[in-house]
Amino acid sequence: MFKRLLAKVKEVMQRMGLIDGVKKLSEHKDISINDEMYEEIEKWKSLYKGYYEDMHKVKYHTIEKGNQTRRMQSLGMPKVVSEEMASLVFNEKCQISISDDKTKNFIDEVFKQNKFNKNFQDYLEFMFGLSGMVIKPYAQDNKVKLTFVTAECFIPLSWDNGGIFEGVFINEFRKGKKYYTHLEWHTWQGNTLIIRNTLHVSETQGELGVDITGRFEEFFPGVAIEATLPVNPDKKANSFAYFKPNIANNVDTQSPLGISIFANSIDTLRAIDTAFDSFHQEFVLGKKRIVVPAHMVKTVVDPQTGKTHRYFDANDSTYEAFDYGDMDQDTIKDIEITLRVDEHIAAINALLNLFSMQAGFSPGSFSFDGQSMKTATEVVSEQSKTFKSKKAHETVIEAGLQELIASILQIAELYGIFKAPDDYEVTVAFDDSIAEDKTAEIGRLSQELSQGIIPKKRAIMRYYGLTEEEAIDWIAEINEERATATAESVDFFGTGGGNNGTNTNQEA
Helix, strand or coil, X not given: XXXXXXXXXHHHHHHHCCCCCCCCCCCCCCXXXXXXXXXXXXXXXXXXXXXXXXXXXXXXXXCCCEEEEEECCCCCHHHHHHHHHHHHHCCCCCEEEECCHHHHHHHHHHHHHCCHHHHXXXXXXXHHHHCCXXXXXXXXXXXXXXXXXXXXXXXXXXXXXXXXXXXXXXXEEEECCEEEEEEXXXXXXXXXXXXXXEEEEECCCCCCCEEXXXXXXXXXXXXXCEEEEECCHHHCCCCCEEECCCCCCCCCCCCCCCCCCCCCCHHHHHHHHHHHHHHHHHHHHCCCXXXXXXXXXXXXXXXXXXXXXXXXXXXXXXXXEECCCCCCCCCCEEECXXXXXXXXXXXXHHHHHHHHHHCCCCCCXXXXXXXXXXXXXXXXXXXCHHHHHHHHHHHHHXXXXXXXXXXXXXXXXXXXXXXXXXXXXXXXXXXXXCXXXXXXXXXXXXXXXHCCCCCHHHHHHHHHCCCHHHHHHHHHHHHXXXXXXXXXXXXXXXXXXXXXXXXXXXXX
16 A cells, blocks of 8 residues: 555656656755565554564464464564663653753743653654654744654655755545545755645545645645745754664665664564464463263254254353264263463563564563563663663664754744754753663763863763753852862862862863
8 A cells, every 4th residue: 555655656756856867866866765665664563553464364274164364462572672662762861951041941842832752752662663753843823843753654855974854744634535645845955945745635545646736725724835944054954853763774775764673573573473372372272171972961952053062061161072982981081281381481481582682672671471571670781782772772862852953943943933042052861770880980980080081071961961061060160169178078070179270161
């Protein structure tokens, strides 16, 4: 379904001049949409939701009904690992600092109005599961609003080493018996941002259909079909921020898109769900049976079919009638199958350890006890795979947040909502409380300071997540307090307190 839509989007791009017949890398307009990439995104989305037909549709055969299908039981690990990594990377303890107070207050208000912390947490989970997500700021009612977009609803148009800077957003909706597709194009012409809207209608879901952009106002009142926005070249920023897991894309090595954190563990996921399904079937098929001679059971005539059925007890499925032939006609056999519970649990846990490693977690991060899935709650070592994966993802997410703030400020200035200073600094301090030993980090910083290999200001910025200006102010306050302190006072960060009049701007 999505493949047909992509093909139609390509046609629209060609008509709009966004795809050239001859490839010119310098122009960044020759976009090649890889169908395979979006087919993989659809697969990851299905797995994240808990049902992927190629994996979870099980065929089986019975004597009475012949070939049948059923849904395989699933542990839902794609959802589990996506949720866990998102919660490790970002939570309410994450601090975003901006050097300019007015700008920080404005951004804080924008985030508050858009319920940023909750939405960002949710969409980070979608990002880890589906390979990426986009946040797009826009102006409405003299305020900056944020739109959160999942991976399958965004197509990159142009990109370079700095990331994706042109793209199209896809919004499908239904009205009556018809399906509508709204395409929002973000492109650049020099220092001018062009946002163009097109609308299409089809009677078949997943098809782009007929262009009805002329009726755009009818569906989106008050929204311009095209907006041309000249921007300050010295403060030029993208019109959106694209986030993806910090994992190399081995599905399409030329694509700027990301991949799911479980993209390379599909076979392991299949094995986990197969083992869990077998564990469940062990109880279904291995239930207690009592086999009794056929002549000892009751005879019941089915009023619908007229057929005769025999039951030892018509209300108890434990009993089964069987004709023993020449055997003892009065023998009753109790058949009790030994359940392989421990073997199944051991197999599932072995597979979970393998899957944990493939998804960026330490072995033992997830376990199954026969009743439920459990996630390790203890702190982790800074050398563990979980912690290293968390820090790796934080690198690209911090860059994405900085890009998002620049985009918000650009939109705010374009629409006269707020104007930020030309020079400001954004830093993000993530919650590293899962690290095993924070005192070790303090000791390491103290040692580095005593050896003179790190500036005092940088040490404070790193440990407390402060901006450079905040760190300078902090050092000044420390020195003011130490001006009256004794020489024996502890100088943790080596700020050179006392009565020596240390320069707070000194780096070493």
